[in-house]
Amino acid sequence: MKILVCISNVPDTTTKIRFTDNNTAFDATGVQWIINPWDELALTRALELKEASGEAIEKITVINVGPQTTEPTIRKALAIGADDAVRIDAVPEDAYAVASNLSSYLKDNPYDIILCGIDSSDYNGSLVGGMLAEFLDLPSVSSVSKLDIDGGDIKLNREIDGGSEVLSTVVPFVAIVQKGIAFEPRIPSMRGIMMARKKPLNVVPSGGEAALTEFVSYDLPPAKSACKMVDAENVKELVDLLHNEAKAI
Amino acid sequence: MSVLVYTENWDGKFKKLSFELVSYAKQIADRSGTTVTALSIGAVDEAELKKLGNYGADKVLSATDERLNVLINKAYASVIAEAAENEGAQVIIFANNFTGKALSPRVSVKLKAGIASGVNAVPSSYDPFTVSKKVFTGKAFANVVIKSDKKILTLFQNSVEIAETGGDAAVEVFSPALNDADFATKVLDVNKITGKVLLSDADVVVSGGRGMKNADNWAPLEELAAELGAALACSRPVSDEGWRPHEEHVGQTGKIIAPNLYFAMGISGAIQHLGGVSSSKCIVAVNTDKDAPIFESADYGIVGDVQKVLPELITAIREMKAS
Amino acid sequence: MDFLFTEEQEMIRQAARDYAERELIKDVLERDEKAEMPTAHIKNLTELGFFGMMVSPEWGGGGMDSLSYVLAMEELSKIDAATSVALSVHNSLVCYGIEKYGNDAQKEKYLRLLATGERIGAFLLSEPEAGSDATSQRTIGEDKGDHYLVNGTKNWITSANLGSVYLVTVQTHPEKKHHGINVLIVDKDTPGITLAPHEDKMGMRSSDTHSVMFSDVKVPRENRIGDDGFGFKFAMKALEAGRIGIAAQAVGIAAGAMERAIQYSKERKAFGKLISEHQAIAFKLADMAVKVEAARNLVYKAAWLKDNGHPFSLASAMAKQFAADSAMEITTEAVQVLGGYGYVKEYHVERLMREAKLTQIYEGTSEIQKIVISRSILK
Numbered sequence: 001m002k003i004l005v006c007i008s009n010v011p012d013t014t015t016k017i018r019f020t021d022n023n024t025a026f027d028a029t030g031v032q033w034i035i036n037p038w039d040e041l042a043l044t045r046a047l048e049l050k051e052a053s054g055e056a057i058e059k060i061t062v063i064n065v066g067p068q069t070t071e072p073t074i075r076k077a078l079a080i081g082a083d084d085a086v087r088i089d090a091v092p093e094d095a096y097a098v099a100s101n102l103s104s105y106l107k108d109n110p111y112d113i114i115l116c117g118i119d120s121s122d123y124n125g126s127l128v129g130g131m132l133a134e135f136l137d138l139p140s141v142s143s144v145s146k147l148d149i150d151g152g153d154i155k156l157n158r159e160i161d162g163g164s165e166v167l168s169t170v171v172p173f174v175a176i177v178q179k180g181i182a183f184e185p186r187i188p189s190m191r192g193i194m195m196a197r198k199k200p201l202n203v204v205p206s207g208g209e210a211a212l213t214e215f216v217s218y219d220l221p222p223a224k225s226a227c228k229m230v231d232a233e234n235v236k237e238l239v240d241l242l243h244n245e246a247k248a249i
Numbered sequence: 250m251s252v253l254v255y256t257e258n259w260d261g262k263f264k265k266l267s268f269e270l271v272s273y274a275k276q277i278a279d280r281s282g283t284t285v286t287a288l289s290i291g292a293v294d295e296a297e298l299k300k301l302g303n304y305g306a307d308k309v310l311s312a313t314d315e316r317l318n319v320l321i322n323k324a325y326a327s328v329i330a331e332a333a334e335n336e337g338a339q340v341i342i343f344a345n346n347f348t349g350k351a352l353s354p355r356v357s358v359k360l361k362a363g364i365a366s367g368v369n370a371v372p373s374s375y376d377p378f379t380v381s382k383k384v385f386t387g388k389a390f391a392n393v394v395i396k397s398d399k400k401i402l403t404l405f406q407n408s409v410e411i412a413e414t415g416g417d418a419a420v421e422v423f424s425p426a427l428n429d430a431d432f433a434t435k436v437l438d439v440n441k442i443t444g445k446v447l448l449s450d451a452d453v454v455v456s457g458g459r460g461m462k463n464a465d466n467w468a469p470l471e472e473l474a475a476e477l478g479a480a481l482a483c484s485r486p487v488s489d490e491g492w493r494p495h496e497e498h499v500g501q502t503g504k505i506i507a508p509n510l511y512f513a514m515g516i517s518g519a520i521q522h523l524g525g526v527s528s529s530k531c532i533v534a535v536n537t538d539k540d541a542p543i544f545e546s547a548d549y550g551i552v553g554d555v556q557k558v559l560p561e562l563i564t565a566i567r568e569m570k571a572s
Numbered sequence: 573m574d575f576l577f578t579e580e581q582e583m584i585r586q587a588a589r590d591y592a593e594r595e596l597i598k599d600v601l602e603r604d605e606k607a608e609m610p611t612a613h614i615k616n617l618t619e620l621g622f623f624g625m626m627v628s629p630e631w632g633g634g635g636m637d638s639l640s641y642v643l644a645m646e647e648l649s650k651i652d653a654a655t656s657v658a659l660s661v662h663n664s665l666v667c668y669g670i671e672k673y674g675n676d677a678q679k680e681k682y683l684r685l686l687a688t689g690e691r692i693g694a695f696l697l698s699e700p701e702a703g704s705d706a707t708s709q710r711t712i713g714e715d716k717g718d719h720y721l722v723n724g725t726k727n728w729i730t731s732a733n734l735g736s737v738y739l740v741t742v743q744t745h746p747e748k749k750h751h752g753i754n755v756l757i758v759d760k761d762t763p764g765i766t767l768a769p770h771e772d773k774m775g776m777r778s779s780d781t782h783s784v785m786f787s788d789v790k791v792p793r794e795n796r797i798g799d800d801g802f803g804f805k806f807a808m809k810a811l812e813a814g815r816i817g818i819a820a821q822a823v824g825i826a827a828g829a830m831e832r833a834i835q836y837s838k839e840r841k842a843f844g845k846l847i848s849e850h851q852a853i854a855f856k857l858a859d860m861a862v863k864v865e866a867a868r869n870l871v872y873k874a875a876w877l878k879d880n881g882h883p884f885s886l887a888s889a890m891a892k893q894f895a896a897d898s899a900m901e902i903t904t905e906a907v908q909v910l911g912g913y914g915y916v917k918e919y920h921v922e923r924l925m926r927e928a929k930l931t932q933i934y935e936g937t938s939e940i941q942k943i944v945i946s947r948s949i950l951k
Contacts, residue, residue: 013501013521017388037502072579079583095354096363118350121501123384123391125366126345130322130354139434140322142351145495155437159496160320161346161449162259163441169434176351179488179502180495187590190621190634193583212363212397216379219390221527227534227544232553235561238533239569241549248510248531249453249477249566540839 038117090206099131101208145180275305302418326355362399386524451480460515518543623689649824660817666693694735713742775926893941
């Protein structure tokens with residue numbers, strides 16, 4: 001069995017967001033790039049599954065659609081423990097183009113389990129996993145907070161709006177994972193870091209459809225007005241303000 | 250030509266969210282000179298379906314095949330795509346919730362329709378079709394142009410006013426072609442949260458952070474939530490410590506919410522947390538540290554011990570309600 | 573010249589930072605208060621491969637360069653120097669010393685286990701009456717033919733308890749003064765070795781520090797490193813390398829305090845504006861930033877010289893003296909920026925200030941570094 005983990009290269013979650021060129025482009029100056037946090041959790045779970053599987057899971061591949069500048073992030077995934085990596089050489093213009101690129105590669109290079117993070121912390125699309133499943137005509141299970149493999153049986157928990165469900169599915173499938181799938185991402189070991197450059201990172205040319213959307217400009221949220229402080233001895237005043245001024249209760 | 254809106258139901262009932270979606274669809278349809286068709290999947294009675302008319306739906310399609318009683322992404326996406334084709338839908342609208350995130354990308358590929366997900370307003374332009382959406386976890390907005398003929402929007406909750414039109418909707422049975430191959434995924438067990446206000450559709454959210462000290466201190470927060478009909482939430486350290494379930498975690502890697510009123514109790518307000526709550530209409534913060542960053546984002550603040558403030562707050566709210 | 577890190581160096585820095593920010597931070601205050609050893613952290617850092625990271629892969633180590641190690645020291649020390657000091661002693665004194673000057677049999681028996689962190693190393697040089705003046709060693713290693721008989725006391729020994737491979741300097745030929753000193757590899761469980769209680773220190777309180785007493789301890793002759801009388805030279809060479817680790821530690825302590833001061837200055841208001849907007853505070857922060865950067869560059873250069881096979885004694889002395897003295901100044905100023913909060917333990921900077929003090933003292937005081945530096949420039 002082979003597991004594929006799709007990873008995005010995103011700005012560190014503590015990055016102060018700024019734009020340039022008259023607010024038409026993200027300002028990447030001084031930005032630290034990381035593996036998208038949900039994708040990293042997906043990779044963590046893939047590693048746990050592989051370690052527990054004996055020989056059943058033969059390898060974990062990470063895949064990214066991006067220019068060469070994303071390779072440090074891909075190698076971080078290799079340092080953490082992925083066995084090999086694929087980079088599809090294309091600028092990720094929108095989710096549709098990314099998913100299309102992934103699917104054109106995967107049609108000839110199939111995997112049993114494909115994991116995607118539920119969201120990316122940059123453009124907050126929450127789209128690639130579902131689109132990829134549709135391009136490949138595979139089942140997709142979304143908002144997955146637990147994934148177990150017991151022999152050939154695949155069991156998943158997914159969060160729904162108003163509860164949770166236990167599901168089964170069949171390979172091959174796409175799981176779109178969120179918090180709960182793994183507890184904490186792993187810190188790469190020194191050995192892992194030294195091995196990362198020795199593991200295969202295959203660069204393949206872009207082969208997907210064009211983007212259907214375009215991000216044309218950006219705005220920052222308006223500045224918040226000053227916080228109105230209420231004395232801790234006068235909690236009643238807060239309730240009055242919420243009731244009469246904010247009309248929130 | 251029409252605007253198709255997928256209206257999810259919960260045990261046969263719609264929620265405020267459903268009405269917001271229909272109101273949103275109505276505004277777009279009016280601008281485009283077309284009509285709104287709502288699609289309901291699963292068992293919903295006619296009276297409930299009719300309610301959508303009051304918010305602007307001209308027609309309601311109701312697909313009630315038993316096999317659709319549980320959400321199977323692949324099957325649902327086929328049903329929605331078929332309805333969209335039948336209706337000649339140019340714009341298809343979903344909620345930006347778990348269901349919307351599950352289905353909209355599949356429908357996008359089926360119809361080759363570009364998506365803007367998590368939009369927070371009606372389109373600012375219809376040619377080119379341009380709409381604003383949240384990016385960088387609420388830290389910025391992007392204007393997205395959808396270039397394809399068909400367009401999909403997933404609406405961030407609490408983004409537009411719900412407007413009653415007093416209209417009437419024609420309810421039609423919709424019997425889509427179902428393909429057995431779409432049902433490879435099975436739902437084995439469902440655990441619905443009952444008797445609790447859901448985080449995703451709460452007007453008021455009461456949230457606790459590390460300042461709550463430990464899991465045993467949650468009773469007064471629950472009491473406050475009950476008093477306000479609010480949902481409970483927590484910051485990341487709280488769910489990491491296992492004091493509260495991860496479903497309650499709001500912030501960058503948890504849920505992103507936008508209630509009318511958000512209580513941040515003992516939450517310092519790390520940038521990752523603020524990303525998840527900054528769209529709330531009104532934020533109240535209680536923290537012992539007067540320099541905590543949460544006060545930068547809050548509308549009202551109290552510097553003080555949460556454990557001491559909470560009972561007084563509950564009492565004051567009760568008094569306010571009684572008067 | 574190139575001031576850019578390699579991808580691997582950047583990844584190592586990030587790994588150390590992640591470990592510090594996720595794990596060390598959790599109990600650093602409690603360990604400091606209770607003077608508890610960081611046993612679990614040492615084990616975790618061992619599993620991540622930090623202990624033995626510079627040892628050649630030939631002996632089972634990570635094969636990384638000194639700059640990588642410096643980055644790891646810096647990041648860990650931003651949060652917890654009491655844990656990083658064990659890493660410094662293990663890597664830059666014990667592993668380096670045995671790898672550079674030990675024979676193959678010694679490397680096979682000891683370095684292999686040190687390289688994976690299966691055994692932790694300690695360096696036993698200081699004595700109650702021989703700190704800076706390492707020539708006046710009173711611990712005797714009497715030559716008994718097939719073994720040395722060791723008697724004496726060593727003081728302020730880092731990892732005396734957690735460690736199990738001791739490098740011990742002993743005086744074999746008192747009449748030859750420092751030319752009579754030998755260095756022996758001693759297994760901690762050899763009969764006759766006893767540990768005094770854990771030292772109750774001002775700072776680095778969680779670091780494992782003890783006096784170690786030797787009473788008729790038999791050490792096999794084959795455990796002597798180098799020729800008879802090589803011990804003093806060995807110690808000086810090991811300390812040259814060790815200074816880089818401690819200098820990196822000082823940079824980390826200083827940078828950690830500075831980051832906390834910057835953060836605080838952007839949150840705290842006084843007289844109607846953020847304190848960072850008051851020039852008195854902003855200039856303090858600017859001074860801190862310049863000193864941290866200068867110290868960092870001295871340390872990186874020393875590491876670069878070592879990695880590229882150049883002499884680095886002067887560079888490492890300059891790096892340690894400047895980084896340690898700067899760390900003391902910067903942490904003191906950081907406490908000042910935080911004011912009353914700075915004096916409270918919860919805010920960390922007072923602890924960093926206590927930790928900074930030790931970097932001016934151990935592995936050669938700042939005054940000893942100035943002797944090394946002045947002798948070199950006056951040659």
